[in-house]
């Protein structure tokens with residue numbers, strides 16, 4: 602466990618910026634999934650729960666993080682996986698860590714509390730963890746990313762799926778009254794909903810900047826330009842980034858500097874939220890893109 606996570610300087614395309622390497626916290630309980638699970642697991646332990654039940658898609662970083670964390674703490678883990686039964690590298694890793702998988706239709710997946718109640722409603726040992734680890738405890742864990750900083754930054758960047766991580770970062774920035782702008786890159790199409798998600802947890806949005814044009818077609822969608830960028834960035838910096846989240850964030854940082862929306866000499870921090878096994882779901886794209 603590497604905490605506080607280190608900050609590394611990178612120079613790419615003649616711009617220098619810093620990356621907070623939350624991907625190095627743990628290989629499997631990686632990045633923001635570790636931050637989110639920290640207080641969720643403490644809550645589960647305080648309630649004497651022995652079995653974690655959670656939800657995700659077939660390439661969910663959260664499922665792998667939960668499987669590995671449960672194993673480390675001698676807890677059982679079960680996941681409801683969205684869609685028809687499949688196997689892939691990510692799910693194989695989950696199973697190696699002892700997680701049990703239940704595949705459920707997209708329709709029944711929508712009502713997660715119902716799925717939980719039906720199967721585990723009478724089981725006192727069982728603890729519900731929402732998809733992606735979204736919970737008030739997760740926000741607290743993510744504010745600690747900001748508390749670990751001991752130098753000032755003008756701009757902090759993160760990728761967003763549910764916006765939980767972004768909400769925690771914004772809360773941390775506001776609580777410490779930092780003169781820092783938070784830049785959030787939604788990885789889904791029509792990402793302006795992230796603003797409302799963040800507002801559930803943090804009312805002061807004055808330091809929030811949403812950049813909704815870097816989704817590359819939607820969640821887990823890529824194009825050759827993004828894949829080429831990821832290859833070039835990783836090859837020139839030695840820092841691996843993934844095609845679903847951090848690749849889109851780094852693309853946005855580079856693009857915003859190139860277009861002078863962010864000053865070249867500004868002090869920029871990117872949060873590497875981990876999730877590198879997401880590359881496994883896109884191997885074919887990497888292989889065919891120069």
Ligand SMILES: *Cc1c(COP(=O)(O)O)cnc(C)c1O
Pocket residue numbers: 632633634662663733760761762763764765766767843846847874875876877
């Ligand atoms: C899950 C994940 C995110 C999205 O986090 P949210 O809190 O849901 O916005 C970002 N980056 C990586 C690598 C992830 O695995």
